[in-house]
Amino acid sequence: MAGILKPVAAFAVLLFLLHLFFTPGRQIVSLPLLPLPMTYEGLGRGGVVAWQFLALVIAGGLLSLTTPPSELVAGLEKLLRPLKILRVPTQDLAVMVAMALRFAPTFLEEYQRMKTARAARGGGLPGEKLSRKLKTGGRLTISLLLSAFRRAEELAAAMEARGYARGPRTSLRELRLRRSDYAAAAILASFTGLDLALKYLP
Template identity: 40%
Template sequence: MFQNVIIGQYVAVPSVLHRLDPRSKLASVSLLVLIIFLANNWYANALIVGFTIGMVLLSKVPISFVYKGLKPILLLVLITVFLHLFMTREGNILFTLGPFSIYDEGLNQGAFIAIRLLTLVMLTSLITLTTSPIDLTDGLESLLSPLKKIRLPAHELALMMSIALRFIPTFLQEAEKITKAQMARGVDFTTGPLTERVKALLPLLVPLFISAFKRAEDLALAMEARGYRGGEGRTKYRLLVWTWRDWVAVALACAFGLLIITLRFL
């Protein structure tokens, strides 16, 4: 399951989204995340699903790769849908299942939540899938730079966020290896009482934390050996260039947001 997580991974393929400035992608996706929560009818949700699928196709990231990335959250989506189905008591009764009654409003809310979760994961994952870690760091730093006036360390904050995203797949792969090693030694993570399962996680968490601290120490030593002393006085080998494509991307995101807001009143 761990190897299917796509957040933090970068896929280098030639596409329109890959050529965009990271600042325009960050701004557009942030706007789209807000837009998703404004959808309150099926017309708006259908547009959001179509728009998200279109963005995935434009990224040229393999569909099978994106589908694998959605697997880890499918259980969460199903649990959320079932909670809405059996706990929402509004609208008309569709059918009764034993002591439970399923209402049309519960089905409607469950489907809305499922669409929101899936589209949120896909859109936010597209940032890291189409943006290299270096460009992502530069884009975050550039967007946060106005906050330097209130003494916010924009460079260091952007660096921490990009390192965290970069090491998500690394730690998940490490967790996968440790899990398989512990299972080969007879540790059972799937059966038995809940207390036993919690105890079985200790042989997984302890070496994972040790590995995380070791990697953090190695990274700190490597950065110090290369003369890293923070963002003050640093120059850049690669400069971000905002082009007409970025204006079009932001304009499309704004136009899409206005369309969703308009559909709220239908």
């Protein structure tokens, strides 16, 4: 789990630093080695954006770990049902979102496995040139994309073999709200309120 969360935390730090140094505003301090000043506005905005990203990743991970894909699809279909008036393919959207949530941890594990294999071959050593790092990063990205396409083909073949088709669907078990669902909704509302307070309050 730590190996999966490491790139997520690194990306959150990157988002924070980008806002810290590139958001115009009142200067906090200017470092001699860096031509870009840090600003109070960047500090606040970077913290909010990093918090939003981490909250999104954690919530998506918890949702995918605790909810079966079939229930995810059924729940999303109900939430998106009003869009059927506009002839939006809500079922397809629900399936796509559910699959994205389901396979996001898998892709992170695949990325970590590729990095480990590269390190075993002597890559990523201290003092490595930037050009070589960029070249290796491009190779890792291409390998990850190829793996994603391969998994997508396997998933499509499995869905076709199980008779998946577009159109109205029925559920073996009808979803109903319970106390735990209301508690989760209250927690989500609290996080949303905190996020809005951090974003809009001075």
